[in-house]
Amino acid sequence: MDPDRPLIPAELNRYARPDVLIEKGRLRFLELNISTRLGGDAVARWLADAYIGLCPESGLRRPPSTVAARCEALNRMRHAGNGHGGTGRLLIPIHSVIDVSGARQRRDRIQPVIVAGAQRLGFEVFQADLADLSLDAAGRLLVSDVPLDVVLLRWYGSDRIIDDGGGLAALCAADRAGTVGLFPRPESALVSSKAVLSWLREDCDAGVLGPADRALVRDHIPWTVCLGLDGDPEVERNLLRMAAAERDQLVAKPAVGQSSNEVIFGNQMSAQYWQSAVADAARESPLVLQRRVESGRITMPFRDRESGQRVTTRVPFVLSLFMVDRAAAGVLARHMTPDLPDGDVVIGMRHGARPNAVLLAPAS
Incomplete structure (x- = not known):
């Protein structure tokens, strides 16, 4: 609205909707959305x-x-x-x-x-x-x-x-x-750019953050680096070589994107195609390489569309945490369904995921 207006930190995160996977009982923040919902x-x-x-x-x-x-x-x-x-x-x-x-x-x-x-x-x-x-x-x-x-x-x-x-x-x-x-x-x-997560990791490694923030970043933000954002060419070449060697553990995402478009998993393609796909995408617009998070699964009952019988299966899910003025303000869950392919998937509505509710239970 006003490119000359100074950025005010308190305004940058008044409203956000982080996407969170649970990996082996630990929250992993994949991105910080600014939702229209x-x-x-x-x-x-x-x-x-x-x-x-x-x-x-x-x-x-x-x-x-x-x-x-x-x-x-x-x-x-x-x-x-x-x-x-x-x-x-x-x-x-x-x-x-x-x-x-x-x-x-x-x-x-x-x-x-x-x-x-x-x-x-x-x-x-x-x-x-x-x-x-x-x-x-x-x-x-x-x-x-x-x-x-x-x-x-x-x-x-x-x-x-x-x-x-x-x-x-x-x-x-x-x-x-x-x-x-x-x-x-x-x-x-601005905070919805996934480059923010890479900067947090950089600041963490550089000792810029305090002890509590360093622990938070290391525990809850998967390793993330950005390519194609005016970085050192030699550093980026080294990152591409690393990406080729560790493709099974990585996922590439546009730094700025929505609805999980153009997300590619390294373990779903050949080494040759993965390396060229990442390099080509980084030349088009900035992207991030992120350590692949293996989503936890939840056991859910479903109604089989053909037989009408109840089936129970374990499906991956993602939690979207609404934050307003840096306080918790609602949760939206999305999960996959039994008739979608197994393996690493983007748990998004455009990829077959379904919305569901999250309820809070009384403290035991």
Whole structure:
């Protein structure tokens, strides 16, 4: 929004959704997403309530609510004020984009639970197209001549906004003038680059981090290095040679990507193809090499689609931990199904994974 604006550390991680695998009982952070699912996942909420209803005496409960945590963060922004009293007018913008596939899409699906949550805290919620935004003489952002206090952003740079009618420029100008608050700030998308994990490992090895942070990085972030990001050519050549020798233990991922596209596992291809694939991909755009994490599995019952019989199998899963203002704010689980190939897989919705709920049990 404003390339000249200094980065504020507290803003970079106000909202995040790390993806976590459990390997032999230990959490492994694969990446730090900035999710567009600001309200959590409707399927997970529905399943959680259904499970709790089936076992009302169990003491099971939902994790903290992502919706409530995000609304409380918005409320803190309002009370902090942004130059004109914090009256509580919240904009959820609607816009059109060209997505990564080149298709035109309309981003106008707003979960009612998001609107209701904000209204419960006293926000006056506006849903308006970017093309309907303007500025007043004081640099305040307006919709229908009404000044706005906070904007709930729902894009992070993966799509190209089109047909905004100058509204995006108005939003940028209000941001530079400090007359409107943005949640989350767009620069928070910077931490979603997997290069951040490689920098953490570098800082850990260089002794830059304190003892507690070094232990955290070594215990929970798999070995990660970045290629193609203006690094030393000789160092990168050495990394490529290492990658060739240890391909069975490595996975290559775009440093900036989504939905697990273009992820390649070294143990699923020949040595010759792996080395050329990694080198070619690094020339196109930065990528990371990461030690392959062997996901833990969970035993789950399923209904066989053909016979209708119940089958039980062990499937890999990933946990997505919603964090708002650096506090826990919900969990989404994704797991594979029995009819998908065994072996290393990307546990993503585009690869056949299914969402599920996570419930918290009472302390024993």
